[in-house]
Amino acid sequence: MSVSLASIRAEHPGLFADGCPTRTVLDHVMGKWGILVLLSLSDGTQRWGALRRNIDGISEKMLASTLKTLEADGLLVRTAYPEVPPRVEYALTDRGRDLMTHVIPLMGWVAENAIAIVGPRE
DSSP, X not given: OOOOHHHHHHHSTTTTOTTOHHHHHHHHHHSHHHHHHXXXXXXXXXXXXXXXXXXXXXXXXXXXXXXXHHHHTTSEEEEEEOOSSOEEEXXXXXXXXXXXXXXXXXXXXXXXXXXXXXXXXX
């Protein structure tokens, strides 16, 4: 059975309308930094430094903000260990892993088609 946007909207009236929670979720998940953080964490638990290295171009402020947002959304968990020096790790929650089972195929499509769409970049 094929799912269409029309069938989803029939099941959920007002979907994607102004003020609908779906817009907030889309903004958090599919925004430039949210998706890159989630993709990085789909490879497993990571510490701050690893995330910074894996997400080229993200500032410390934007990484901190994005991590807080995704944690509040229940897509990742922050675990702080009472050690010296402090150790903090980030990992996807069950909901975050479920989300990524749907997003990773899209990212594969993007990887395969990006150059054809926008052309090679120097």
